[in-house]
Amino acid sequence: MDKAVLEIGAGTGLVSESTMNLFSETHERITGQTDQAEAQGLKRHVSLMQKPEQQGRVPAWVSSIQSTFGKDVYHYVGQDIVIYESIDSYGAVMWPAALALCSFLDNNRDEVNLQGKEVLELGAGTGLVTIVASLLGASVTSTDLPEVLSNLRANVMRNTRKHCRHTPQVEVLSWGYDLERTHPTSIYRYDYILAADVVYHHDFLDELLATMKHFCLPGTTVIWANKVRMENDLTFTGNFKKAFHTSLLAEDGDMKIFMGTCRH
Ligand SMILES: C[S@@+](CC[C@H](N)C(=O)[O-])C[C@H]1O[C@@H](n2cnc3c(N)ncnc32)[C@H](O)[C@@H]1O
Numbered sequence: 001m002d003k004a005v006l007e008i009g010a011g012t013g014l015v016s017e018s019t020m021n022l023f024s025e026t027h028e029r030i031t032g033q034t035d036q037a038e039a040q041g042l043k044r045h046v047s048l049m050q051k052p053e054q055q056g057r058v059p060a061w062v063s064s065i066q067s068t069f070g071k072d073v074y075h076y077v078g079q080d081i082v083i084y085e086s087i088d089s090y091g092a093v094m095w096p097a098a099l100a101l102c103s104f105l106d107n108n109r110d111e112v113n114l115q116g117k118e119v120l121e122l123g124a125g126t127g128l129v130t131i132v133a134s135l136l137g138a139s140v141t142s143t144d145l146p147e148v149l150s151n152l153r154a155n156v157m158r159n160t161r162k163h164c165r166h167t168p169q170v171e172v173l174s175w176g177y178d179l180e181r182t183h184p185t186s187i188y189r190y191d192y193i194l195a196a197d198v199v200y201h202h203d204f205l206d207e208l209l210a211t212m213k214h215f216c217l218p219g220t221t222v223i224w225a226n227k228v229r230m231e232n233d234l235t236f237t238g239n240f241k242k243a244f245h246t247s248l249l250a251e252d253g254d255m256k257i258f259m260g261t262c263r264h
Contacts (some may be wrong), residue, residue, distance in 0.1 A: 054256075074128060076106045077135040081159045083126050084151060092151055095197035100255050101225035102132040111249075112223065114138035117191040120215055122173065122208070123198040124148075127155040130168055133194060139166035139176050141190075143173030175207040179214045190215055193222040199228065199236045209236070212260070213243055222260040223249065 003189025006011060072094065074081045086092040105112060115137035121130050123144055130142035134156075144152055153170040160168055173183070193215050198208055217223050222244060226233060237258075251257070 029111065035170050038104075074102070076102050076132045079159075079163065081128065081131055083128055083159075085126060086151055092126065092148060094128060096227050096255065097197035097225040097257075098125065100130045100250070100252070100257060101129050101194065101196045104225070104257055105129075105132055105136060109136065109221065110151065111170070112192070112221075114192065118189065119192045119194060120188075120190040122175070122193065122195040122211060124152055124170075125196075127152045127159075127170075129194055129196050130156050130170075131159045133192075134160045134164040134168045137165060138192070140168040142168055142170045145174060146172050154212075173211075173213040175204050177207065177210050179211060182216070182251050185214065185217055188215065189217060190220055193220060194224075195222070196225045197227060197261060198224070199233050200228050201232060205232065205236050209239055209243060212240075213262075216260065216262045217263060218264070220262065223257065225255070225257040228254045228256060 005143060046211070071082055071084045074083060082132055083094060085094060105114065114133050117138045119133050119138040119140045121133070121140060121142045124130050124142040125144060125148065127142060130140050130152075134140050142156055149170060149172060156168050156170055193212060199205065212222050212224070224235075224240065228237065230232065237256075240258065240260060245261070245263060246260045249257040249259045
């Protein structure tokens with residue numbers, strides 16, 4: 001039977017589009033309880049898998065995921081990684097560039113060798129990139145805004161305790177211009193700066209670039225993965241290229257992974 005559906009706060013419209021395509025199938029799966037795990041995984045399949053599968057292919061950056069309500073299990077570096085999400089903020093849910101970056105780091109260990117390296121992650125969100133970098137042997141400082149830190153810390157600690165040589169640190173770092181006072185470069189030196197999906201519609205893009213520049217010293221490599229969505233993102237990409245010697249490490253459609261080193 002046809003159902004009338006009202007979506008409130010439709011945003012990108014993905015839910016409505018998916019609902020139109022999937023509603024009857026979804027409904028059957030859930031009410032029929034033929035495969036409860038599959039029904040529980042629907043949210044994740046809709047957000048990450050449906051579009052590529054509709055195109056007849058799964059991009060390289062999609063991890064094998066078994067989803068349940070409240071937590072997702074990812075598999076990188078030979079290990080299951082359990083990530084809890086919440087609805088609190090942008091940083092409390094997984095974004096696609098995190099998956100792209102984790103796949104890239106896991107599959108290109110010679111090109112980007114993180115073993116024993118000092119790594120800073122900006123806008124770490126749920127912590128998956130920090131966890132994967134730590135499992136790959138890096139000493140990671142994972143940073144984000146204060147409101148994200150408790151979930152970030154729990155995810156990072158749960159998945160790295162007893163598995164990593166270097167215990168990752170989780171700290172507040174708000175992008176800005178005052179970093180020479182709060183994070184002097186004489187003390188805070190990193191081999192790699194990692195950032196996934198930190199460029200989207202927000203008011204701190206100049207501060208984000210200033211932060212990347214602040215931490216990118218001679219010998220530092222910035223690896224920035226982003227799904228390019230809007231005009232804003234292209235402007236930031238142009239500014240990133242002006243600020244750093246830039247190369248494209250990987251791309252899959254609008255998913256891009258850039259590498260930058262400092263110009264001075
Ligand atoms: C879209 S989320 C991406 C999260 C994670 N990297 C991922 O890919 O799943 C953007 C992240 O940047 C953080 N963020 C946004 N504005 C920030 C700011 N001004 N200073 C520091 N972090 C910020 C958010 O809290 C959030 O965790």
